[in-house]
Amino acid sequence: MPHDGHDHDHDHDGLSPSGHPYRKDNDGPLTHWQIMEIAVRELLVEKGIATPAEITAQVAAMDARSPADGARVVARAWADPEFRARLIADGSAACTEMGFAMDGLKLVAVENTASVHNLVVCTLCSCYPRNLLGLPPDWYKTRAYRSRAVIEPRRVLAEFGLDLPDSVTVRVHDSTADMRYIVVPARPAGTEGWSEADLAGLVTRDCMIGVAVPKLPETVSA
Amino acid sequence: MTRHMSESDSDRSPDAAGRSWHDMGGLPAGGINPAEHDFALWEKRVDALQVLCATKGLYTVDGLRRALEEMGPQAFESMTYYERWISAVTKNLLETGVFTTEELNARMEAVAARGATYGDASIEGASPEGET
Structure with a gap:
């Protein structure tokens, strides 16, 4: 388990491979x-x-653990109708079937359709489908997101750049310590015949929280 | 150990409607700051300690949450996420009797005396990096 944060000099002003600023770690003043x-x-x-x-x-x-795990689950649900049915019926069992440890948590997969959009929050704390997505982003744990997601979800979604038409119903799912939600986004049109790996590449963390929807790249490599 | 938790009981007690401070769903709040950071090693270790202690049955995730909620809104605003977590983990371990306040204080003094950075204060061999 190498940890590369303490045994050599590196540029803390830059961004990490995941595109985030490095947080000062072993080299800052001890707190x-x-x-x-x-x-x-x-x-x-x-x-x-x-x-x-x-x-x-x-x-x-x-x-x-990373959102790539959840993306594999979503891609399989898109590609395999029988798996999709199992995932919706019992999210924990379907993910366990794919080899992801659920640690006794009840996982509920909620599906976006042409008329329904789902959004996940934990108003009481920070419960998150960490078994499939890794640790939650900072904003998921903020007062602003926790408070507002359940009362003005459309405005919250708009702040993330997602403007939904009034014809789409927004359902907000409030997680608990024992029950976690993951959004199965709608499969984008134009992806017929894609491999599961290519499909998974469209599914971001934010899509599975529900603050984004999958977008096709400008030029499709599949 | 409790200096950061010293605030009035009224902040931590449920309001007239029975609502506690952490039950913030639906309350007015400002814009969402989309900033993110990569977790530092010490934060990942706090997460790991919580998972291990809960998995080993020393206390439950509800114990963690109770301790977090008892810390009150002031701690929520002034401490980072994993600062609150290590405080809550420690509280549960003290309550469970895994170690005493005296043992904790003595060890924290010893750790602080080792150096001015997290790296300096971590003992090679006693820390996970020492186990390769």
Whole structure:
């Protein structure tokens, strides 16, 4: 598990491979909460609760999860009507079938259609389909998103650049610790005959939260 | 340990309608800041510690949430997400008796004395990087 943030110089003013600013990490001034994390981690190891290897493995397991996992599920649902039916009927079982660990969470897949658009939020905290998408973006955990998504979802969607016609019903799904939602976007027209891998390439994290819809690239390489 | 949680009970208690501060769905709020950041190693470790402690049955995810909610709105506004999480994880572990306040304070003092950065304060060999 190499971590490349502390053993060499790099440009913190640049963007990471995922296009986000680097957050100062091991090289910034030590904070009270970082001290607490180190202390708690060491005490857990000394008390025999967890081993360093377990902690490393858990960090790696979470790092390995990304929206690409959810995109594979959506692409299969688009390509395989029987899988789609299983996914809608029991999201946890269908994702487990694809090899994604659900850790006992109930996953509900909600499907966008020509007349319905779905949006996912957690008004009480930050519950998110982390097993399929990885950790949630910062904005998902903000007061602004949590408060407004359930009362003025169309305005929220407009802030993300998604303007829906009034003819489309917007359904907002409020997650809980034990029940997580993922949006299955509508398959874009013009993708007939595409491979699952190419289809998955259209499905972004934001599409599966419901603040975006898949867009075809200008030039199609498929 | 509790200095960051020192605010009036009224902020943390449900209002007349029985609504607690964290139950913010539908309340007025400002524009959504779309900024994101890549998680730092210490943040990923906080997440990992929470998952491991819950998986091992030391407490439940509800225990984490209770601690977060008890911290109140001031902490929500002034601390980052994983700052609140490590505070809540620690609270649960203290309540569970995994370690004592004295043990925690002594270890935090020792960690702080190691250096001025997270890297300096992390002991190679005691930290996951030491296990390759």
